[in-house]
Amino acid sequence: MSDEKVRMPIPLYGFLEGDTLGLLMLAEEGETVLQLARKLQQAASLRVARVDQIDFIYNGKAIDPGITVAQAGFQELDRFDVISRGKL
Amino acid sequence: MLSREEWLPLARKLDWDYTYVREDEVFPPVISGHPWLPHTEWKDWEESFKTSYREYVDNQYEKDMAVYAVRDAVGRLENIQKLAAPWMNSLKVHAAALPLAEFTGVIGSLRGARFGRDSAWRTMSTFGALDEYRHTQIPLLLFHQLVRLDSQFDWAHKFYHTNNWFAIASRHFFDELTLGQNAIEFAIGTNFVLETGFTNLQFVGLASLARESSDHMFERMVTSIQTDEARHAQIGHPVLAVLMKHDPEYVQYLLDKWFWRSWRLFSILTGLSTDYLTALDQRPYSFKEFMEEWIIDQYLRTLDEFGLKKPWYWDIFQDELDIYHHMIYASAYTYRATLWFDFVVPSPAERKWLRQKYPKYWDDMEAVWEQVAERWRTVGPGAANELGVHGTALPTFCDLCQLPLSAGTPRKNTATVLVREGRKYIFCSEPCRWIFLREPERYANHKDLVKRVLSGEAPADFSKLLTEYFRLTPDTWGKDVYHGAYDWLAAQKTSSA
Numbered sequence: 001m002s003d004e005k006v007r008m009p010i011p012l013y014g015f016l017e018g019d020t021l022g023l024l025m026l027a028e029e030g031e032t033v034l035q036l037a038r039k040l041q042q043a044a045s046l047r048v049a050r051v052d053q054i055d056f057i058y059n060g061k062a063i064d065p066g067i068t069v070a071q072a073g074f075q076e077l078d079r080f081d082v083i084s085r086g087k088l
Numbered sequence: 089m090l091s092r093e094e095w096l097p098l099a100r101k102l103d104w105d106y107t108y109v110r111e112d113e114v115f116p117p118v119i120s121g122h123p124w125l126p127h128t129e130w131k132d133w134e135e136s137f138k139t140s141y142r143e144y145v146d147n148q149y150e151k152d153m154a155v156y157a158v159r160d161a162v163g164r165l166e167n168i169q170k171l172a173a174p175w176m177n178s179l180k181v182h183a184a185a186l187p188l189a190e191f192t193g194v195i196g197s198l199r200g201a202r203f204g205r206d207s208a209w210r211t212m213s214t215f216g217a218l219d220e221y222r223h224t225q226i227p228l229l230l231f232h233q234l235v236r237l238d239s240q241f242d243w244a245h246k247f248y249h250t251n252n253w254f255a256i257a258s259r260h261f262f263d264e265l266t267l268g269q270n271a272i273e274f275a276i277g278t279n280f281v282l283e284t285g286f287t288n289l290q291f292v293g294l295a296s297l298a299r300e301s302s303d304h305m306f307e308r309m310v311t312s313i314q315t316d317e318a319r320h321a322q323i324g325h326p327v328l329a330v331l332m333k334h335d336p337e338y339v340q341y342l343l344d345k346w347f348w349r350s351w352r353l354f355s356i357l358t359g360l361s362t363d364y365l366t367a368l369d370q371r372p373y374s375f376k377e378f379m380e381e382w383i384i385d386q387y388l389r390t391l392d393e394f395g396l397k398k399p400w401y402w403d404i405f406q407d408e409l410d411i412y413h414h415m416i417y418a419s420a421y422t423y424r425a426t427l428w429f430d431f432v433v434p435s436p437a438e439r440k441w442l443r444q445k446y447p448k449y450w451d452d453m454e455a456v457w458e459q460v461a462e463r464w465r466t467v468g469p470g471a472a473n474e475l476g477v478h479g480t481a482l483p484t485f486c487d488l489c490q491l492p493l494s495a496g497t498p499r500k501n502t503a504t505v506l507v508r509e510g511r512k513y514i515f516c517s518e519p520c521r522w523i524f525l526r527e528p529e530r531y532a533n534h535k536d537l538v539k540r541v542l543s544g545e546a547p548a549d550f551s552k553l554l555t556e557y558f559r560l561t562p563d564t565w566g567k568d569v570y571h572g573a574y575d576w577l578a579a580q581k582t583s584s585a
């Protein structure tokens with residue numbers, strides 16, 4: 001067996017400001033929080049126009065969009081929100 | 089021979105003392121319900137409308153004949169084919185969600201017929217069970233002929249035998265309310281809350297919409313059903329009156345729980361038909377107006393009559409009147425292939441009407457519909473482009489009501505996560521979370537759709553989820569009624585070009 005573990009995506013509940021429902025998002029540990037936010041925007045783009053300036057909210061706080069999903073410490077089935085910049 | 093007035097009290101009040109068994113063995117608390125009281129506490133139980141079996145059969149026969157006469161006169165396929173296409177989809181919602189749910193009402197009523205604590209209650213429940221059979225059979229009979237017209241009507245039989253997400257939510261509701269319920273909670277949840285309140289939405293509100301839509305067959309059918317509901321719903325009041333003397337806190341809990349659970353389901357069943365699937369010029373009122381007139385005023389009066397309080401979540405509920413079913417409709421439209429009926433995009437004129445009726449949050453909903461319309465403009469109308477105007481990520485669901493996480497507003501979704509005994513749950517709203525936490529042992533092991541997908545019980549592949557788990561086919565899954573070919577959309581495109 002290799003020491004390198006197979007990394008499974010982390011399922012998360014994503015809520016985009018302006019949307020009418022939450023979506024299940026699969027987060028890769030190596031992707032950045034900003035990439036995850038863009039993925040949610042894309043998944044909701046049928047209902048919500050894309051906003052460039054955003055905040056990523058996790059556990060009630062805006063977190064650095066440049067850190068990775070692993071660094072952010074997401075646990076399976078946590079909630080995150082993507083909102084317009086400065087609305088928190 | 090006894091006269092009717094002499095005979096009826098003997099027939100409907102026939103209780104006796106047990107000598108070979110204890111009373112709590114004849115009426116076990118687990119199935120008769122809480123609080124368990126000796127019969128002396130129930131002996132004055134009285135229904136306000138008394139009937140004999142002969143009278144019941146005569147009345148029901150006449151009502152059935154009246155329904156069949158209307159069917160023969162205006163219920164033929166050629167009559168139905170003249171109805172507006174969006175309205176036909178209201179019928180599909182009703183046909184799938186209600187008739188077999190009424191059958192679960194047979195089971196619940198029969199439980200009351202055996203384990204209700206007074207003989208008059210048991211007599212009324214026996215009639216109630218016969219009523220619910222009728223409410224299953226008549227719609228199934230009338231909708232069956234429509235399968236020839238549109239195979240989506242086959243879901244009248246099929247719906248509850250699938251794992252479609254809305255079927256999961258409806259089963260979760262009716263399994264608890266009717267199929268698996270003790271006699272007391274059934275009387276409060278079904279007879280008192282649902283039948284004196286929320287079924288008015290389907291059987292009175294929808295009857296009125298049907299009349300406006302020239303659907304006289306449906307109007308006659310639900311009006312006929314409503315006359316039965318009004319009779320057997322009265323079981324709830326005298327049960328509640330006895331409970332109030334012994335455990336008013338429990339009564340308050342049951343009412344608060346079942347009002348919320350009923351609101352959740354019926355805001356979808358009736359809200360979508362009232363505000364979206366009925367032609368604009370045939371809408372006599374908005375869903376919110378109907379709720380205020382037929383549910384809220386009457387419910388608050390009844391609470392007051394019994395010395396009960398408004399539910400603790402009343403402010404949340406009143407706020408939801410302005411937005412919840414709109415959030416659900418927009419979500420469902422953009423995931424319409426997961427359902428068995430078709431949808432429409434509200435036109436600018438309809439959105440203007442909706443803004444007048446629901447000014448509080450309509451700006452946010454307008455933005456959503458503008459975005460959907462823009463997507464249709466981009467991909468162009470046509471059946472082949474349906475999936476270009478459709479969601480792709482898996483929607484998420486509440487661990488209590490099993491409905492999409494669509495509560496709150498587009499600006500602030502109110503879903504909350506709960507960790508309990510090492511397991512994570514999510515709830516669309518505080519009332520759903522509260523209900524779960526009051527009886528976690530009842531709900532904790534039920535898996536919502538997301539958890540079924542994550543555990544491998546349901547397919548993760550979206551196409552397989554629709555066909556293998558939801559039991560839909562490309563022919564029967566929901567579409568835009570007009571496949572995006574709206575005159576107003578084309579006109580907007582021309583004027584902006």
